[in-house]
Amino acid sequence: MDTIEGENEAENTEKPPFFKEWKSWYILVIGELILLIILFYWFTNAFS
Numbered sequence: 001m002d003t004i005e006g007e008n009e010a011e012n013t014e015k016p017p018f019f020k021e022w023k024s025w026y027i028l029v030i031g032e033l034i035l036l037i038i039l040f041y042w043f044t045n046a047f048s
Helices: 002-012 022-046
Strands: none
Touching: none
C-alpha cells in the first residue's frame, strides 16, 4: 500500500510544461478567456 501512495505523490508533483507552476497555466487560460470575451463583445457592438 505504501508504493501506491508514493506513486500518487510522484504523479501529483509533476512539473507543467513551459511554466514552473500549474498556477501560471490557470492564469494564462483565464486571461485568454477574458480577452476573448472582451474581443467578442467589441465585435458585437462594432458590427451590429
